[in-house]
Amino acid sequence: MNSKQVAEMFDLSVDTLRYYERIGVIPPVTRDKNGYRNYQTGDLNWIFLAKSLRSAGLSIESLIEFATLAGLSDTQNVDDAQKQILVDQLEEIEKNIEKMKEVRALLQYKIDTYDDHLAKFKSGELTQDNVENLWEIKYYKKD
CATH class of the missing domain: 1.20.5 (Single alpha-helices involved in coiled-coils or other helix-helix interfaces)
Known part of the structure; x- marks a missing residue:
């Protein structure tokens, strides 16, 4: 699924999706052979979780910490x-x-x-x- 489709699916802007990935709110998204983001189910789950937690008041810093912890051993x-x-x-x-x-x-x-x-x-x-x-x-x- 491409960035535009995901943005529409979650009512976010493409810029927000890129921002979340850039600052570590969501883990890096897989890319296709041309370098375009190719969102998989796991990526969509992260975006849904981040958006939900953010709307519930979780800070960006806490989201980054949560995602960073997920990437550790x-x-x-x-x-x-x-x-x-x-x-x-x-x-x-x-x-x-x-x-x-x-x-x-x-x-x-x-x-x-x-x-x-x-x-x-x-x-x-x-x-x-x-x-x-x-x-x-x-x-x-x-x-």
Whole structure:
């Protein structure tokens, strides 16, 4: 598969694919006899993994470290280090998911109570001095 096809497949630019290879986010791609990149399944897996991890917040430096470790001789230390990068990223994603759930619940609470709050402000029942303290409301916080 050529660079243009792979770029379209993963919704990346050809320049991004070349950049990822040049800086070591993905291992070097095999070339045909004319020197053109010829992406194989393993290359596609690396690109998919890199794009997915990148969209989840993994840094370019961590991706490079992960790919570099993959190119080292197969030792338990290398395997453990690679796995730890993935474990660390999963833990970070889990924390972010929890934060997003709390923000989602807050937004839902604000949407659900918006009309009522607006009416109370317009009637004078609520003012800036007697509104709820959002940070103290347990209604929307995950227990």
